[in-house]
């Protein structure tokens with residue numbers, strides 16, 4: 277796989293992926309098929325998105341080899357060890373895979389130390405190629421890493437120009453955990469697609485606001501998983517390799533950080 281980041285266990289994860297949150301299950305197979313066709317090699321789903329089955333189907337129909345596509349899913353609503361074991365087996369069945377490339381705890385709720393322990397055992401049993409968390413901010417991340425045996429490979433958190441997660445990012449770097457961004461386009465909130473600084477920088481390179489906002493994260497080795505149901509936007513969001521933001525432009529974009537959530541979840 278090209279253009280990847282190496283996780284703490286040596287597994288490679290593509291730096292740009294495709295997210296399927298809020299894509300209705302009736303649309304998911306078409307969208308994932310198009311995403312794979314235009315070149316995405318990381319698909320990010322979750323149990324609670326209700327479209328794992330369609331992700332698995334699109335992958336199977338693509339004819340791509342299993343090791344060419346990195347599939348992430350996330351556990352939802354787990355309570356403890358035993359139901360996590362069942363939940364992992366259920367995702368494997370629904371996705372129709374022998375092994376999930378990356379399994380995340382979707383949110384730091386329930387007895388997440390026990391949930392994570394079950395994930396560690398499933399990893400050792402070969403059902404998961406890597407394990408990690410999502411929405412674990414500093415306190416929960418510290419509590420987990422003080423009590424686990426396998427350091428999370430990834431923490432997937434809200435990250436975009438308006439919420440840059442600078443403190444968490446430092447902690448993740450210290451622990452060797454890869455920072456992955458959800459909603460890298462801020463899901464269009466706060467006037468993202470009309471932002472004057474993104475527009476100005478984009479005009480210089482002949483790039484869109486979306487491409488500049490994604491490039492800003494990509495250049496910091498933050499793994500991104502933008503979602504679009506439109507094939508031309510899927511292509512646009514992948515096409516961020518042919519230009520490089522200068523240090524001054526990075527600084528200008530760093531100043532847009534509001535250091536708070538635009539979603540109010542975590």
Ligand SMILES: NC(=O)c1ccc[n+]([C@@H]2O[C@H](COP(=O)([O-])OP(=O)(O)OC[C@H]3O[C@@H](n4cnc5c(N)ncnc54)[C@H](OP(=O)(O)O)[C@@H]3O)[C@@H](O)[C@H]2O)c1
Pocket residue numbers: 294295296297298320321382410411432433457458459460461462463464469486487501502503504505506509510512513
């Ligand atoms: N772990 C978590 O708790 C969590 C939470 C949220 C998201 N996620 C993951 O992160 C992925 C991405 O986040 P997200 O879907 O919330 O938001 P996002 O990728 O930041 O933005 C998606 C929105 O932007 C639009 N869009 C995409 N590309 C565009 C472009 N080039 N120009 C103009 N509009 C564009 C899409 O519309 P169209 O579809 O109409 O093109 C959609 O409305 C999700 O799909 C999911 O896999 C994880």
